[in-house]
Amino acid sequence: NAIIQLKDVYKYFGNLCALDNISLDISPGEKVVVIGPSGSGKSTMLRSMNRLETIDKGHIVIDGKDINDKSNDINAIRQELGMVFQSFNLFPHKTVLGNLMMAPMKLKKMSQGDAEKVALELLDKVGIREKANAYPKMLSGGQQQRVAIARALAMDPKIMLFDEPTSALDPEMIGEVLDVMTNLAKEGMTMVCVTHEMGFAREVADKVIFMDKGKIIETGTPEHFFNNP
Ligand code: ADP
Ligand code: ADP
Numbered sequence: 001n002a003i004i005q006l007k008d009v010y011k012y013f014g015n016l017c018a019l020d021n022i023s024l025d026i027s028p029g030e031k032v033v034v035i036g037p038s039g040s041g042k043s044t045m046l047r048s049m050n051r052l053e054t055i056d057k058g059h060i061v062i063d064g065k066d067i068n069d070k071s072n073d074i075n076a077i078r079q080e081l082g083m084v085f086q087s088f089n090l091f092p093h094k095t096v097l098g099n100l101m102m103a104p105m106k107l108k109k110m111s112q113g114d115a116e117k118v119a120l121e122l123l124d125k126v127g128i129r130e131k132a133n134a135y136p137k138m139l140s141g142g143q144q145q146r147v148a149i150a151r152a153l154a155m156d157p158k159i160m161l162f163d164e165p166t167s168a169l170d171p172e173m174i175g176e177v178l179d180v181m182t183n184l185a186k187e188g189m190t191m192v193c194v195t196h197e198m199g200f201a202r203e204v205a206d207k208v209i210f211m212d213k214g215k216i217i218e219t220g221t222p223e224h225f226f227n228n229p
Helices: 042-049 074-078 096-107 112-125 141-153 171-186 198-204 222-226
Strands: 004-013 016-026 031-035 057-062 081-084 159-163 190-194 207-212 215-220
Touching (some): 004 042, 016 042, 016 215, 031 042, 042 057, 042 159, 081 141, 096 112, 096 141, 112 141, 141 171, 171 190, 171 198, 198 222, 207 222, 215 222
Parallel strands (some): 031 207, 081 159
Antiparallel strands (some): 004 016, 004 057
16 A cells, blocks of 8 residues: 555666665655765655656556556656755746646646646645745745745645755745645645754654665654654
């Protein structure tokens, strides 16, 4: 019943083993936080889940579909996975609303009216509806990241992947982004988050994974990781 399954996964960059025999099951609705030193493979693992990186060995199964099996439509699988990066990656020449409407209209063939309705609802959800007609560069980093989260949600994904979503933000803006993520968690979204925010991990994670040198060294509850004497 895992919605995300990694089985004996290896990924090499030249001689460097970035993912070294990773196996992992994530259940629907589960919130997983991935921690570990820089260069340990956290980002590579996340990016492999929607095939931004192709693995060299093993299997990754998303909602029952092996993403490296050529007979499965990777674009359809990617629609089930919303991804948020450290850099917000908004389209600079589109308004906030335009950024949110693009994918649903193009990929879901939604009408302009329907896409706008969904976009405005999502902007309400991330608390930024008043910026609908603004351009990204007029927004703070925290606001841009909230738009990026809304944009990922616009495809109605089953899973959200977060790759250090607050690392590029000024400290005073981290809270507003973590609040949006916490609300999403409360709604039951399946989430995999690479983050250094241990408070978020303690509050939200069902499972914490510690990686080092391409391996999962330890898996446990937040209590296990953070409440040891
Ligand atoms: P983390 O997210 O834990 O910081 P990464 O997954 O980004 O780690 O990187 C894991 C290792 O793989 C690092 O040693 C990194 O330098 C290397 N790496 C990542 N992407 C590439 C790439 N495209 N080409 C070569 N090496 C890479
Ligand atoms: P992140 O940890 O968020 O992936 P990085 O700065 O490590 O950020 O990586 C940025 C980009 O550079 C990614 O696409 C990654 O795959 C690539 N990259 C990382 N390390 C290397 C490397 N040693 N050689 C080539 N590309 C790399």
